[in-house]
Amino acid sequence: MVQGTSSWAGKSLMTTAICRHLARKGLRVAPFKAQNMSNNARVVNGGEIGVAQYLQAIAARTEPDVRMNPILVKPEGMTRSQVVVLGKPDQAVSALPWRDRAPHLWPAVIASLRALLAEYEVVVLEGAGSPAEINLMDCDLTNIRAATQADASVLLVADIDRGGAFAHLYGTWGLLPDEARRRLKGFILNKFRGDPALLVPAPERLTAMTGIPVVGVVPYFEHHLPDEDGAATPISDGTPATVVAVIRYPFASNLDEFKALEQVALLRWARSAVDLEGARLLVLPGSKHVASDLAWLRSVGLDSAVAAKARVGVRVLGVCGGLQMLGQRLHDPYRVDGAGDGLALLAVETTFEREKLTRRATIRFASGLPVPWSELSNRAVNGYEIRHGRTVAKGATRMAATDGLGWIEGPVLGLTVHGVLESPEILIALFGRAPAYSLDATIDRLTDVVMRNIDARFIEELVGCA
Template sequence: MIQGAGSNVGKSLLVAGLCRHFTRAGLTVRPFKPQNMSNNAAVAAGGEIGRAQALQARACGVPPHVDMNPVLLKPESETGAQVIVQGKRLTTVRAKDYAALKPQLMAPVLDSFRRLQTQAELVIVEGAGSPAEVNLRAHDIANMGLAVASDTPVILTGDIDRGGVIAQLVGTQAVLDAQDNAMIRGFLINKFRGDPRLFDDGYRLIQDRTGWPGLGVIPWFPDAHKLPAEDAADLGGTRGDGAFLIAVPHLNRIANFDDLDPLAQEPGVTLRIVKPGQPLPVEADLIILPGSKATIADLTHFRAQGWDIDLAAALRRGARVLGLCGGYQMLGREIADPEGIEGKPGSIPGLGLLDMTTVMTPDKRVTETEALHPASNTRVRGYEIHLGRTEGPDRARPLFTVNGQPEGAVRADGRVMGSYLHGMFTEDAFRRAFLASLGATPGNHSYDQTVESTLDALADHLAAHVDCDRLLNLAQT
C-alpha cells in the first residue's frame, strides 16, 4: 500500500507506474483504492470509480472495475458529498456526518479488496490523504484502517518538491500509534529536482530517526501532464502555445476535466484554464463549459465572476461555445431541481444560448456510449455520468446520434453546441475533424498511444529509481 505523508504527493502516479512495471514483469496486477474523493470519475462496469483507478487499471492492461475503488466521494458543496459505494450512489452526506457512516463502509471495502486478491498475484493499494490525520483514525477505511484490517504492508511517500519532507515522514511516525507504525515497512521520496545525491544526508537522517528503510529517491517525472489528472488542484494556467485559443472556466465543482487533456496536447492549440476572478478571454476561438458536480451552484458562481458577460462578448467576436455535461445544461433556458437533488428545490435561468431546458431527476445515467458525429461522419466512444433530463427544440439538431437517437444540441447558427458525452476528444479522428471545422490546425498524434507510451516511460522511471525487487518482497511477506 502506497500511502502519502500528505495530499498530492504523487500516490496515484506511483501506483500507475508500479502497476505497469510489475505487469510488464509478467505478474497479474490490480490497483485498489479503498476510498477516493474526486469529481473526476470514470465509468467501470456500469458504475463509477475515480479516474486514477481507471488509469491504473489501464496500466495493468485490464478494464476498470468498481471493486478497484469501492468508495468514491463526489463533493457537491463545501460541506457535503455524494457517496458512491461499489459503483452506485448510496446517499448524499454532510462532511460532519460522514464519520457515522464509515463503519458501514469497511465491509464493502474489504469485500472488493478480497475479490481483487483472488484475481491477482499482486494488488497495489493507494491510500488517501495522509495517515498523519490521526483525528480521523477512528473507523478509517482509507489508510491505516484498511492496512491493519487486511494486513497490507505500507510504504510511506513524501513530496520533497513542496519542502519539509523530513518533517513529513518523521512527524508521521511521531503521531501514529504503535500498531499503525508497525504497518510501515519503508519510505519513498518523490518529486526530486536536481541531483538526488544532494539529499543523501537527509535520506540517512530519515532512516536513522524512523528505522524505516529508504526504497528510493524519485526524480520529478516531467511527462506527468500527459496522463489524465484526477485532482482539480492540478488544473490551472496555460498549456500549449498554438494559435487556436480554447478557454475553460474553472468551476467550483468542475468534474471530468480530463475531457480537456487531448486538446491540451494538440500542437495547434493553446488551452487556458481561467481561474475565478479572472475574465474569460473574449479573443478565444472556443470556450468550453466543462462538467460540474453541482450545476446550479456552479452556474451561480459562473455569473458571480462576470463570465456570462465575457461569454456573450466572445460570441459577438466570433467565438464558438461547447458545453459538456453540466456545462451543456447551463447553456439552456432553465435548470429546474424540483426535488432538491443538488440542494434546495427550485429553478434557475440558464444562459439562454440553447433552446432547451433541464430537469434534475434522481435517476442517474452511468454508461459507456458509442456515438456518431454526423457532421464529420466519425464515431466516438465515450461515457455519460449525469443527473437530469434535457429537452427542447435545439435537440432537433443534435451534436451526436446514439443508435439513431439525438444526443446533445447545436444552435441554428452552429456556434453553440452541447453534449452529455465525456471522453469525445480521446478519439483522434473526431478531435481532428472537430478542430479543423473551427479553423484550428490539428496534429496527427494518437492520444491513446501518448498515454500508453507515457505509462511505459513512467514505469521505466520508477524501475530506475525505486528498489522494486524489495517492494515485491515486502508485498509477499
C-alpha cells in the same frame, strides 16, 4: 500499499507505476483504493469510480471495475458530498455526517478487497491524504484499516518539492500507531529537483531514527497523466497553438478529460472574463452542482462574456453540466441540484432526476453540421455519461448527434457525453494535430522514470516476485 504524508504527494502516480511494473513481470495485478474523494470519475463495469483507479487498472492491464474504488465521495459544496457506493449514489449515506458514514461503508470496502485479493496475484492499495491524520483515525477506511485488512506492506511517499519532506516522513512515522508503524517498509521522496547528492546525510539519518530505508528519490518530471482530483496547471511546450479556455467553476467535474488537449492546443483554465481573450474554443465542462456553478458564472461576469464570444462566432462547447448551463432552463422537482434560468444559448431544457444515469456511450455526429463544427460531421466517438440531468430540445434547435446526445446553434455545441476531446480523430479534425503519445504510452513513460529511481527489487521482494 502506497500511502502519503499528504494529499498530492504522489501516491496515485507511484501506485500507477508499480501496477504497470508488476504487470510487465507477468503478474495479475489490480489496484484498490477503499475511498476516494474526487469529482473526476470514469464509467466502468457496474458504475463510476475515481479516475485514478481507472488509470491504475489500465496500468495493471486489467478491466476497471467498481470494486477497485468501492467508495467515491463527490463534493457538491463545502460541507456536502454525494457518496457513490460500488458505482452507484447512496442517498442515505450521503445525508449522514462524515464520522457516521464509516460503519455503513466498511462492508462494501471489505467485500471488494477480499474479492480482489482472491482473484489477483497482487493487489496494490493506495491510501488517502495521510495515515497520520489523528483527528480522523476513528473513522478511517482507506489507510491503516485497509492496510491491516490486506496485511499489506506500506511505502510512504513525500513531496520534497514542497519542502519539509524529512519532517513530513518523520512526523508521520511518529504519529502512527505501533501496528501501522510495523507495516511501514520504505520511504520515497517524490518530485526532487537537483542533484541527489545534496540530500546526504538526511536519508541515512532518517533511517537511523526510524529503522525505515529511503528506497527511492523520484525526480520532478511532467508525467502527462490526468490528475486524480481537480487539475494541475496545464503543460505547454511553447509551440504556437490554438488557445482553448476551459471554464473552471468551483465544482467543475471530469476535468481530466481535457488532458489530451495539452498535446495539440494551449489549454487555459478560465476563472474570469479576461481568461477568455484570444481563445478560439470555450469549454463549459461538467459540474457536480450545476445550479451553484451557474450562479458563480454570473457572479464573475462569465455568463455575459461567453455569450459575447458566441455572438462573434467563437466556438463554445458545453459538456454534460456545461450543456445544461447553456440551455434555457433548469428544473429540479426532486431537489437534486437546483432550478433556474440557463444562459439561453441553446434551445434546450434540463430536468434533474433522482436516478443518476451512468453509462458508456457512443456519440454519432449528424451529417452536414454547420461551420464552425462542420469537421465533426458523420464522426463517431466512444465516451461516457454521468448525470442526473435529462436534457430535451425546446423549439427549433438542431440535433448535433443521434439519440439526443447533442444540440447545436451556430457556434454553440452542447453534448451529454464526456470524452469527445480525448479522441485523436476529433483532435485532428478540430486542431489539425494528433497527440504525440497515447495514454498507454504515457503510463509506460511514467513507469520507466519511477522504476529507474526507486529500488525495483525491493518492491518485488515485498510482493514475493523477486
